[in-house]
Amino acid sequence: MSFPREPGKFYRMPVFFGPNPCPRWTPEGVVQDFAREPVRSTLGTRYLTDAKALEAVLPEGFRLWGEPIVTVEAIYMTGFSWLAGGGYNMFDVKVPIIYASKTEGDVHGTLLMARWESLSDPITTGREELGHNKLFCDIPEVSDFNGRYHTSMSWRGFPFAKLWAEDLVEQEAPAGNPANRGLLSWKYIPATPRPGKKWGEEADANYATLTPPAWSGVKTTRYLAGKGGVEWARPTFEQLPTQYTIVNGFASFPIVENRGAYYFWMTGGASGDDTYRLD
Amino acid sequence: MSFPREPGKFYRMPVFFGPNPCPRWTPEGVVQDFAREPVRSTLGTRYLTDAKALEAVLPEGFRLWGEPIVTVEAIYMTGFSWLAGGGYNMFDVKVPIIYASKTEGDVHGTLLMARWESLSDPITTGREELGHNKLFCDIPEVSDFNGRYHTSMSWRGFPFAKLWAEDLVEQEAPAGNPANRGLLSWKYIPATPRPGKKWGEEADANYATLTPPAWSGVKTTRYLAGKGGVEWARPTFEQLPTQYTIVNGFASFPIVENRGAYYFWMTGGASGDDTYRLD
Amino acid sequence: MSFPREPGKFYRMPVFFGPNPCPRWTPEGVVQDFAREPVRSTLGTRYLTDAKALEAVLPEGFRLWGEPIVTVEAIYMTGFSWLAGGGYNMFDVKVPIIYASKTEGDVHGTLLMARWESLSDPITTGREELGHNKLFCDIPEVSDFNGRYHTSMSWRGFPFAKLWAEDLVEQEAPAGNPANRGLLSWKYIPATPRPGKKWGEEADANYATLTPPAWSGVKTTRYLAGKGGVEWARPTFEQLPTQYTIVNGFASFPIVENRGAYYFWMTGGASGDDTYRLD
């Protein structure tokens, strides 16, 4: 009997026992309603960095879309049907980007440079299905210290990014840019080498992906804006062995101008099942 | 600039900041010594199951090698240089297998049906580089309750497998079978579909891998054997949404005959860098 | 120099470095506003049990107040100034009680039979200052599985109480009973024995306490009611060594009649600084 046995289903390793739930597939009887789920809150900040520093790390085909603005967000989600009502947290680093597609020409979107998550299961499904740059870290709930909001990401007890916001005032949520076609990412999965080949000579996946935005069902219920920022650590190998290059990479982008902070609440989302390979 | 920039290095997503440490690559100045690392202890049990039940779930090309013996082990490791001296725990399910390779003929080895790990970083590197069936769960230290050893794997507070051993007596470590060529696995990475294609129609990776055993440096320092076993839960979707099919799958293999338990301590290991694709 | 050095402050062990923050004391510059903090949500259920079973475990001076109704609640709090804006979770078991005070006569209130908390710091301050029956366990966030709310308390991976609610409908929050004077508890701290004495012969504290309710600042923002319940495990010593008698104790109270479940959201609270010894 060959594998996968039921094309159209979402298999991941291990494949022996059939498909396993992910945001794009749930077993019969488990209804997902992305007009309602997940319920989320997002604490974020933006800053202008140096265009050259940022462009120096981009893979071929990517270039900046307008100002080199780095967006850093801690996102808290709950109520996912595919997790039986549970949730998890994310910590994102994003920049506005244009990808020069051979088939579609310039695609404007948001490059998701890294997405840390507090749960391993969506890391696996997101990396392998969507090609998103997911990593694990601890993402504690936001503390509200008399109107000063703060949290701190850490890995095995080493805090590598502090995020805060204060003096926030209620305002209307900014509209999304309709020219933005979604989250862009670079999917890379190394090939396990064939005999005679070396690691890195071939890849199982090495292409761009696009995840269209979840405009439809999403509803922002409250939006606050004000001051805030992020402080990146500059970890040694001993402090952060598996991620020190990534955190030092982000820390190396200069904060040329702080563009403030925000905190908002939203319902609804998307499964990401319209994600596709962008050549 | 194209990617990867330095062939031969171990890149994983995100690719922007160069290679990141894994067991197969550490930065300059970080020496790995697999004759010494990791230091590990293993609590394990074996049972005879039904050959037909087991064979029914195997991908094409795999068949049982001798008796259908299921080995279940909790493994505790520390002292990895690639983790700056830290470690993590594993929970394995393995069976003796023959893979009918088109290029090598019958390859005798151990099918690693599932390997839960307590840390996300080796899950990612192991899935993407080696094609190992890695999943996350909590794997608490073994309790020694006056000579009764016990532990219990859980995911988000739901315990799905209890492992125990008792009446253990010191004995010589059994020799490895020289005919066993190592860990066999089935690497499967779904393709992010191109426009017009459906999920599951194509795969980025869909092949067998072989990880040769770490015979050389490994040294068993103590070996105990006696009674013991494993008890699998039969979780509902609500209890274990992302892994209920896998745990119920293992629970569905009948325990025809308990083959006892063991607890041993070992030093040394291997990076897995001799893992290769087996067509 | 004698201790405590500044009477009126809240000292706890270790005493060397002065008072440490608790809900009843924060350092200069840290303002608490219990009209606003904490922000909390509560998932609860009630059931009628057997009066005799419940009364059999009460210390002298306590008797049931009306029907033997057991209330079980999981409570999630955030925004505490004394925790720099952070929070923690609680899991309560409460019954309506009358305490026959020698000085005040019958005091009607709620006996807080156990309050598990997910953070050690408030456990210590609550036990030692208020005499509350606080214990540690993991109290995961409530999952909302398409309108079925569920969570499960556990200790070191062993789940001992499942709580759920479903078919909830919006309704007005029930008014508190003005005859209820607050939370009653029995504070017991064993004496470290003097030479020649045995453990248990003397106590450092052995008296009732009363914590008046936080009527003033508290505001219920949303209240849902419907079906639900709690399921107690019956753990062995091996499963729950430090708390198995307590959980089995609660499990031994028969559920004579299920009285439904509720889920509500509230702002505001109280420091508990008006708690006093009730003789």
Add this chain to the structure above:
Amino acid sequence: MSFPREPGKFYRMPVFFGPNPCPRWTPEGVVQDFAREPVRSTLGTRYLTDAKALEAVLPEGFRLWGEPIVTVEAIYMTGFSWLAGGGYNMFDVKVPIIYASKTEGDVHGTLLMARWESLSDPITTGREELGHNKLFCDIPEVSDFNGRYHTSMSWRGFPFAKLWAEDLVEQEAPAGNPANRGLLSWKYIPATPRPGKKWGEEADANYATLTPPAWSGVKTTRYLAGKGGVEWARPTFEQLPTQYTIVNGFASFPIVENRGAYYFWMTGGASGDDTYRLD
């Protein structure tokens, strides 16, 4: 029925369901063998500090015994019968001390200034029964990074003390000082105030305790000594709200001279049931 119902047993809050296990009491059938349990490893360092700085914080009756040497240790224990074979970790700060007892005269011992533990249950029993200065924090396993041993204590993601050792060589374990009568502590439990009294006016417990050493059963199986040290953070209230005064207190003791580090393994222990109140 009055409480406690069975004098001689070890009751703690909540008292309703009888005694609960602690190192000094286990239920029938659960045998403790302190010649064998726990199994422990200890990573420690010592430094000379300033006598005046240290004496300034001591309660009345305590004075330094010889040089002002601060000992800081991370201790990892497993195999406790009272925890069904499990364990927990400790992080200690200790100094040599003389307590001027009214009944016994000068008592020479070790002042346990703080003992952080990674589990809430022994914190409660140790504070309330022994009067030990126990607090909660995360105490990760020691990493062995090619012979550099390191770990870092943290509370809710904020690391407050780093401990390390390197260039360790095997040597004989130093003998204990027979003049040392054990661990001295100051037990302080505030009284819940009677009506008309203020917090801090009275105490339920306010006395010294002595825990004799576990000389008998303890056996050191390996002892390494070399270089190392501890680095204390200087946290703000926002970083460490419930313990910032304690950590800053230890950080304020100057490190006048580093006295090296050690790492040792030991079996056996003591229940602490010979602890007594020292007036």
